[in-house]
Structures are given as C-alpha cells and as structure tokens.
Amino acid sequence: MEMAMDDQRGSRQFAAESRMALFDFAFDHAPIGIALIDLDGCVIRGNAAFSRMVGIPLSELEGISFRDFTHPEDLAADLALFAEVLAGKRDGYSIEKRYVQRDGSILHVRIHVAAMRLANGKVARFISQIEDISKDKENERELAERAAQLELAMQAIRGGFWHMDVKTHKFETSERLTQFIGGPDAAKFDLKGYTERVHPDDSTAADLSSLIAGKLDQSVAQYRLRTIEGERWMRCDRRLLRDPDGDPWRIVGVAIDFTEEHDRLERLMEKSETDALTGVLNRRGLESRYEMLVSSDGFSVLAIDLDGFKAINDRHGHPAGDAVLVETAKRLQASVRVNDLVCRAGGDEFILIVVGEPGVGEAVAKRIVEAISEPFQLTTGTVRLGTSVGCTWCQTKKPLDQLTAHADALLYEAKAAGKNMWRFAVCS
Structure with a gap:
C-alpha cells in the first residue's frame, strides 16, 4: 500500500515538474516579452525578449520596478490601471506605452497584464506580455508626416486626400477635403458618406476593389463628386501601401478638382470632332x-x-x-x-x-x-x-x-x- 502511495506521489511530482519545465521553456524562449510582476510593480522574473525591450541584462531584472523604465508621460495611466486590478475592479488590462532603455532609447510597446489570484481571490502577482510595436508607430508617424505634407500642398489647390485601412475598411477624409465637399462645418466622411457623393455613372471609376485585393499598387480615376459648390470633376491618384510581409495595408488617395481643365478639354474635343x-x-x-x-x-x-x-x-x-x-x-x-x-x-x-x-x-x-x-x-x-x-x-x-x-x-x-x-x- 505504502509503495503504491509513494508511486502516486512520485507520478504527481514528475507531472508537476514536467509542467514547470514546459512553462520555463515557453517563458524563456517566447518571441514576445514576458514578465512576472509582484504587487509593488517590481520584476520577479523576465525572459530574454523582455530584457532586450527594457535594455537591462537578465541578471539585473529582479527587483526593478516597472516605474523605472516606463516613460514619465505614460506612467500615470499605467499606475491607475494597476491599482484598479489590485482593488478587484478588473482582472487585467492592456495599454500602449513607451519604455525608456538605459541608453536613453525609446521603445513603443503594447502590454497585456493579467492578475494571478489565490484561492481567496486576492492578487498574488501579475503576468505581463509585451509586444514591440515600434514599427507600427514608425509607420503611423511616417503616414502622419506625409499627411501633413499633403495637407500643406493641398492649400495651393482645390481638393484634399483620404486614407483607408484595408483590413478594417476604416476610411477618413482630410480636413481640407472634408471642407471642400461639405463646407467648413462638415464632419469627416467615412467610406459610405464619400461614395454616396460620387455620381452614380462614375461608381465603377471610383471603385477600390482592385487596390484592396492587391491586384494594383496604383491607379488614377476621374469621377464627378457632389460638393457644396455643386458637381465637380475630381482626378484621384490612389496608391496602395503594403505591410512588411507585402500584404495590402492602407490605401491613400489624393483627390484634386480639375473641373475647369476637364471642361476645357471637353470643349477642345468637341471642336476637334x-x-x-x-x-x-x-x-x-x-x-x-x-x-x-x-x-x-x-x-x-x-x-x-x-x-x-x-x-x-x-x-x-x-x-x-x-x-x-x-x-x-x-x-x-x-x-x-x-x-x-x-x-x-x-x-x-x-x-x-x-x-x-x-x-x-x-x-x-x-x-x-x-x-x-x-x-x-x-x-x-x-x-x-x-x-x-x-x-x-x-x-x-x-x-x-x-x-x-x-x-x-x-x-x-x-x-x-x-x-x-x-x-x-x-x-x-
């Protein structure tokens, strides 16, 4: 009997040790940052990816507070959510913030924090998963810079630009294009609102399907658009931006009013014919x-x-x-x-x-x-x-x-x- 009980205990211990070994392997070799955090916000344990993100050697991570490497401007929001979990108001949270590495470099990250609770419901510790989103932020920054440059260029012409997320189909017109279409008090147009302004006979010309599917990287369309000044002819240069994997990411379009030029060309064509x-x-x-x-x-x-x-x-x-x-x-x-x-x-x-x-x-x-x-x-x-x-x-x-x-x-x-x-x- 005692031998059987010893065997059972041995089996349970082996299973527990196996699970712990698997956890340790997954923890240490995960491609994203993982950290165990105590109730004071200090690191209990972190993996190699987390060490690289904060710019601190693995051997020095233990005991360091996340306050020490969180950007000062992002700390208050993080601490407020951390306190809500401790108070039992939530089980976890996600937040985007910046890490300040020891050499002063800034790293943009997205953190998912989950509370590990005891049987009585009290928080024992936290486990954090951290993604490096620096490339995403750089893409957003470049897009914002391009948008600002385009907006500046648009001040000299009639029209503006728009952009659309291929995956979510979120579409938005620039401030200048919005005002050109709907007047100074108009709200920005989404995809439905913009396409409803396109003349029905020109819907095929304005269609974005080939760009969304990645069949084209660029196309130029001419269509009539209903604006606060009446119907105007627009020339729209549409370009597809791809993500690092080559998949369609965003479409940006520059729409310029060329009604007078169109009418002049029509008159010339009419004369020539x-x-x-x-x-x-x-x-x-x-x-x-x-x-x-x-x-x-x-x-x-x-x-x-x-x-x-x-x-x-x-x-x-x-x-x-x-x-x-x-x-x-x-x-x-x-x-x-x-x-x-x-x-x-x-x-x-x-x-x-x-x-x-x-x-x-x-x-x-x-x-x-x-x-x-x-x-x-x-x-x-x-x-x-x-x-x-x-x-x-x-x-x-x-x-x-x-x-x-x-x-x-x-x-x-x-x-x-x-x-x-x-x-x-x-x-x-």
Missing part, C-alpha cells in the same frame, strides 16, 4: 461616336450628296453655298432622333448613322429626300435642289469604312437612276 461650319460631327467625331454606339436592332448608314449644289455656289457665291449647307445640316438633324449621328464628311457630302431595324433607316432616307426638296431661302433669293441617298443596313457592327463604302455605292446608283431619290440594301 465638330464641323466648324454646320456644327454637326466631322468624320473624326463620327468615328468616335460610332465606337460607342450599341444596338441589338442593327445600324443604318446613309451617304447623302446634294444634287445641284455646285450651281448654287457658282451662281450665288460661296456665302450662299455655306448657308445652304448650314440649313441642310439642320434639316438632317430634324429628320433623325437625338441619339442618331449626323456628320458632314466634306463639301456637300453628309453621313448619317441611324440605330434600329432596316425600316427605320429607309424611313429616314425618305424623309431626307422630302426635306431637302423644300425651298432654301437665301439673302440672294430662293433656291431649290435635290439630294441622292444611299442607305445600307447591318445587323452587327462592322468597320465604319466598310459600311460607308457600301452606302456610297448605293448613293451612286441613286444618282445614276435620275437623282433626288434613295437606294437601300442590306450589307452582306
């Missing part, structure tokens, strides 16, 4: 708009040439000829819908693109012949002329040159048949 005399599209403008046309019902391309136009120029002069061309353009526009395209290809030649089934294009050709046959009132008198129209229809989009060549061939057929008429065919 518009016939100066008649105001309708020129060939370049027609090609550009044709690329954007979408229709499941097909397209009709009409080639139009005025019959007898040269005689008007010869008899009444070029100003009269110009007046006829301007009036012709108006009659052509009146013969089609707003979304159809009217182009002056050169001289007295026009091209129309009409969306819809074959009958739509034929009806337009008929209306054009009738419209142009009406008299033209000029300062030199009334003139009449006719027009020949070639109309081709295609179910699916084909190169514009191919369609206009087919329409031109039909136009020549109409002229050869006696002019002032139209010819129609389906493009093969």
Whole structure:
C-alpha cells in the first residue's frame, strides 16, 4: 500500500515538474516579452525578449520596478490601471506605452497584464506580455508626416486626400477635403458618406476593389463628386501601401478638382470632332461616336450628296453655298432622333448613322429626300435642289469604312437612276 502511495506521489511530482519545465521553456524562449510582476510593480522574473525591450541584462531584472523604465508621460495611466486590478475592479488590462532603455532609447510597446489570484481571490502577482510595436508607430508617424505634407500642398489647390485601412475598411477624409465637399462645418466622411457623393455613372471609376485585393499598387480615376459648390470633376491618384510581409495595408488617395481643365478639354474635343461650319460631327467625331454606339436592332448608314449644289455656289457665291449647307445640316438633324449621328464628311457630302431595324433607316432616307426638296431661302433669293441617298443596313457592327463604302455605292446608283431619290440594301 505504502509503495503504491509513494508511486502516486512520485507520478504527481514528475507531472508537476514536467509542467514547470514546459512553462520555463515557453517563458524563456517566447518571441514576445514576458514578465512576472509582484504587487509593488517590481520584476520577479523576465525572459530574454523582455530584457532586450527594457535594455537591462537578465541578471539585473529582479527587483526593478516597472516605474523605472516606463516613460514619465505614460506612467500615470499605467499606475491607475494597476491599482484598479489590485482593488478587484478588473482582472487585467492592456495599454500602449513607451519604455525608456538605459541608453536613453525609446521603445513603443503594447502590454497585456493579467492578475494571478489565490484561492481567496486576492492578487498574488501579475503576468505581463509585451509586444514591440515600434514599427507600427514608425509607420503611423511616417503616414502622419506625409499627411501633413499633403495637407500643406493641398492649400495651393482645390481638393484634399483620404486614407483607408484595408483590413478594417476604416476610411477618413482630410480636413481640407472634408471642407471642400461639405463646407467648413462638415464632419469627416467615412467610406459610405464619400461614395454616396460620387455620381452614380462614375461608381465603377471610383471603385477600390482592385487596390484592396492587391491586384494594383496604383491607379488614377476621374469621377464627378457632389460638393457644396455643386458637381465637380475630381482626378484621384490612389496608391496602395503594403505591410512588411507585402500584404495590402492602407490605401491613400489624393483627390484634386480639375473641373475647369476637364471642361476645357471637353470643349477642345468637341471642336476637334465638330464641323466648324454646320456644327454637326466631322468624320473624326463620327468615328468616335460610332465606337460607342450599341444596338441589338442593327445600324443604318446613309451617304447623302446634294444634287445641284455646285450651281448654287457658282451662281450665288460661296456665302450662299455655306448657308445652304448650314440649313441642310439642320434639316438632317430634324429628320433623325437625338441619339442618331449626323456628320458632314466634306463639301456637300453628309453621313448619317441611324440605330434600329432596316425600316427605320429607309424611313429616314425618305424623309431626307422630302426635306431637302423644300425651298432654301437665301439673302440672294430662293433656291431649290435635290439630294441622292444611299442607305445600307447591318445587323452587327462592322468597320465604319466598310459600311460607308457600301452606302456610297448605293448613293451612286441613286444618282445614276435620275437623282433626288434613295437606294437601300442590306450589307452582306
């Protein structure tokens, strides 16, 4: 019996010693700092990582108070939480603070403190786990410096910047961008509030999915933003910042109002794509708009040439000829819908693109012949002329040159048949 009891005691002792050995190994070799602290805040035991963090050799740690290596500005908050645990108001706490090492270096740490209690509930000691967060703080400092520099730069322009945490999706606009959007008393915008200000048609341009997923490191977007001054065009340079492991960390964006530049470019583009005399599209403008046309019902391309136009120029002069061309353009526009395209290809030649089934294009050709046959009132008198129209229809989009060549061939057929008429065919 006694031998059995001795064996049991031996087994329990061995198990206890094994657990202690495992604890000691984990304690000493943990990659984070670990320290046992007594009720006065003095170190009972610390590991190698903790020793490096406080800058004190392992052999000298015992008996040193955490007050001795805590930054003076951070001590009061730590002591207050420490006292609350001693008073039984909490079981532990977490806090960020600074360690002052013996050589004067500052280390930013995050500490998790837990109370180890006796059976009666009283605190026996504390165990602290300490993380070195210096890199995080350095990243935050650099980001704050960049933000300050950007804010200073933004004073010379209209707009501002924003930043977003990729993991939490926390989004915040800078003070200047906030005021630009919402006025001097506006609160900073979160992601929902900012995206609600983006024009619905531009939501795809403003989307951040590719940056969040890490597929892109940088992108530039242009979109309309609703501001206190009305709708403004913004150019936004978005950049992805990655953490040390290369994973997406933050996205920063600089949004600049370029409404006046956008409008100026639009006007220049409009001029470059518009016939100066008649105001309708020129060939370049027609090609550009044709690329954007979408229709499941097909397209009709009409080639139009005025019959007898040269005689008007010869008899009444070029100003009269110009007046006829301007009036012709108006009659052509009146013969089609707003979304159809009217182009002056050169001289007295026009091209129309009409969306819809074959009958739509034929009806337009008929209306054009009738419209142009009406008299033209000029300062030199009334003139009449006719027009020949070639109309081709295609179910699916084909190169514009191919369609206009087919329409031109039909136009020549109409002229050869006696002019002032139209010819129609389906493009093969």
